[in-house]
Amino acid sequence: MPLLKYPILIFFFILGLNFKLQAQTKTKTNSKPSKSGLKSSIRRGKVVYMNVCLACHMADGNGVPTMNPPLIKTSYVLGDKTALIKIVLNGFSEDVEINGQKFSNNMTPHSDLTDIQIADVLTYVRKSFGNNASAIKPPEVKKVRPVKKI
Amino acid sequence: MNTRKLVYVFLPLVAISILILIISWKNAKVKPSNTIANAGLTLPAGFEAIAIAENLGRARHLTITPQNDIYVHLEGLKNGKGIFVLHESNGKATIKASLANFGGTGIAIKNGYLYASNDKAVYRYKLNDQNEVINPNTPETVVSGLLSRRTHEAKAICLDNEGNLYVNIGAYSNICSEFDHDKKGCPILDSAGGIWQFKTDKINQHYADGIRYAGGLRNVVGLSWNDQANQLFVMQHGRDELHNLFPKLYTQHQSAELPAECMFALKKGDNAGWPYVYYDWIQNKNMLGPEYGGDGIKAADPKYINPVAAYPGHYAPNDLLFYTGTQFPEKYKNGAFIAFHGSWNRAPEPQAGYCIVFQPFKNGMPDGKWEVFANGFAGGPEKTSPNSAEHRPCGLAQGPDGSLYVADDQKGTLYKITYKN
Numbered sequence: 394m395p396l397l398k399y400p401i402l403i404f405f406f407i408l409g410l411n412f413k414l415q416a417q418t419k420t421k422t423n424s425k426p427s428k429s430g431l432k433s434s435i436r437r438g439k440v441v442y443m444n445v446c447l448a449c450h451m452a453d454g455n456g457v458p459t460m461n462p463p464l465i466k467t468s469y470v471l472g473d474k475t476a477l478i479k480i481v482l483n484g485f486s487e488d489v490e491i492n493g494q495k496f497s498n499n500m501t502p503h504s505d506l507t508d509i510q511i512a513d514v515l516t517y518v519r520k521s522f523g524n525n526a527s528a529i530k531p532p533e534v535k536k537v538r539p540v541k542k543i
Numbered sequence: 544m545n546t547r548k549l550v551y552v553f554l555p556l557v558a559i560s561i562l563i564l565i566i567s568w569k570n571a572k573v574k575p576s577n578t579i580a581n582a583g584l585t586l587p588a589g590f591e592a593i594a595i596a597e598n599l600g601r602a603r604h605l606t607i608t609p610q611n612d613i614y615v616h617l618e619g620l621k622n623g624k625g626i627f628v629l630h631e632s633n634g635k636a637t638i639k640a641s642l643a644n645f646g647g648t649g650i651a652i653k654n655g656y657l658y659a660s661n662d663k664a665v666y667r668y669k670l671n672d673q674n675e676v677i678n679p680n681t682p683e684t685v686v687s688g689l690l691s692r693r694t695h696e697a698k699a700i701c702l703d704n705e706g707n708l709y710v711n712i713g714a715y716s717n718i719c720s721e722f723d724h725d726k727k728g729c730p731i732l733d734s735a736g737g738i739w740q741f742k743t744d745k746i747n748q749h750y751a752d753g754i755r756y757a758g759g760l761r762n763v764v765g766l767s768w769n770d771q772a773n774q775l776f777v778m779q780h781g782r783d784e785l786h787n788l789f790p791k792l793y794t795q796h797q798s799a800e801l802p803a804e805c806m807f808a809l810k811k812g813d814n815a816g817w818p819y820v821y822y823d824w825i826q827n828k829n830m831l832g833p834e835y836g837g838d839g840i841k842a843a844d845p846k847y848i849n850p851v852a853a854y855p856g857h858y859a860p861n862d863l864l865f866y867t868g869t870q871f872p873e874k875y876k877n878g879a880f881i882a883f884h885g886s887w888n889r890a891p892e893p894q895a896g897y898c899i900v901f902q903p904f905k906n907g908m909p910d911g912k913w914e915v916f917a918n919g920f921a922g923g924p925e926k927t928s929p930n931s932a933e934h935r936p937c938g939l940a941q942g943p944d945g946s947l948y949v950a951d952d953q954k955g956t957l958y959k960i961t962y963k964n
Contacts, residue, residue, distance in 0.1 A: 445787065447890055448890055448891075457930070460929075486693070
């Protein structure tokens with residue numbers, strides 16, 4: 394029986410995956426075709442996300458219960474851009490409560506990322522996982538980033 | 544249209560409908576209860592499992608009295624209480640009482656007292672000769688003011704046979720990088736990242752009254768006193784993000800498997816080396832951490848103790864139990880069961896853990912290779928992740944008849960595992 398079960402599950406898993414992929418490509422094509430800059434920003438942002446953010450916030454942006462917050466439809470992600478950029482630059486170690494759940498892990502600062510990378514990844518996050526907030530541009534990151542003392 | 548054609552057309556459709564039905568039925572089973580063999584767990588031959596209680600909430604650690612009363616500590620409150628008392632008979636545990644206005648993880652019985660912790664304190668309740676709590680509304684405070692800074696805040700507890708209480712104070716950090724910018728030494732180790740020892744014959748102790756028994760331990764949730772070795776054993780949750788922080792030194796796969804989740808046998812004054820070192824279970828070597836000049840090859844300073852056993856990365860050991868019963872076959876006697884809560888930091892690789900492991904012991908020390916003892920808590924490979932796992936093993940206890948009990952903090956199922964042959 395268990396042997397029989399798995400191919401079926403895998404079949405449906407792939408089916409589900411297909412739907413998900415289709416849904417994702419849909420949201421992408423939804424963004425205004427004139428803004429090819431936005432599309433490539435999201436594409437680049439996805440690469441940054443996979444390399445830097447996915448390990449904690451997971452591929453679906455759902456995070457980890459009680460540990461790493463979700464990035465889906467929260468005011469942290471959809472709200473004030475400056476505050477969001479600061480989280481990426483400085484990390485995050487404050488109490489977070491989303492939908493009644495608290496999250497305990499601290500976030501590492503990612504000031505090593507370039508302005509473009511941060512703008513791209515935040516644009517990707519604000520336009521993915523069911524989110525639809527405005528894009529973030531590199532100058533907006535530059536404005537928030539503290540000037541380096543040499 | 545002849546019947547044969549009809550069969551050809553409809554047979555696949557019927558088959559698919561049946562399959563969909565089977566799958567939806569499988570997914571609909573909110574209560575695994577005992578309609579499923581072994582409550583959905585896979586076990587070695589001769590063992591059986593049943594779910595004796597369900598939907599208890601976030602059941603963390605548990606302890607069982609000789610009278611078959613089960614004290615379960617919940618993370619957070621359910622109906623205003625943090626400890627539930629269940630009585631088990633004939634494979635069913637029913638709620639008998641509830642107490643404590645605090646949730647938490649640690650719970651233990653010793654010398655006529657029930658000890659239980661929240662993130663900041665350890666309390667105790669006097670028990671009567673039936674091991675029932677006498678005054679549920681007036682616990683004594685054994686220790687208060689324990690450091691709790693959000694990360695690794697759960698305070699697991701353990702008691703020895705000489706009147707000492709051991710409490711883990713988890714490091715409120717992954718790898719101390721936010722506190723040790725110049726790499727001069729992690730400044731939080733004086734007050735966190737170790738096991739603290741307190742007295743059981745004194746109440747109202749404060750954090751500062753405790754002795755830092757052993758340090759350099761990132762976070763410990765499973766700890767247990769081994770009577771054979773007369774020694775404290777702890778399971779460390781190893782560091783995260785080797786690849787994320789050092790992509791040039793560690794591949795995603797290495798970062799999923801490393802570092803090892805370590806079992807340490809502690810002596811007073813031991814230093815297990817967090818955040819400076821980590822253990823590589825593939826190379827069988829204690830390594831210098833990359834934050835402090837390590838490169839995946841350089842060995843750690845030998846002044847840091849080595850683990851006595853090591854397990855794959857990020858499995859998250861949440862409880863440790865030495866089996867002293869006589870019900871299970873001889874090889875289990877005095878060996879260790881470890882409840883692995885299951886990983887999150889293996890992404891994008893598949894998550895793993897979510898199982899009970901058995902570690903053979905001989906003369907109070909690990910002896911031989913560990914093996915998965917109970918698996919299937921998550922509910923299948925596609926559900927093996929913190930967000931979709933049906934159950935996650937978190938607490939272990941031995942019953943008076945030698946059965947093994949497991950608490951699940953995802954849905955609050957209590958499992959009882961027995962040996963039948």
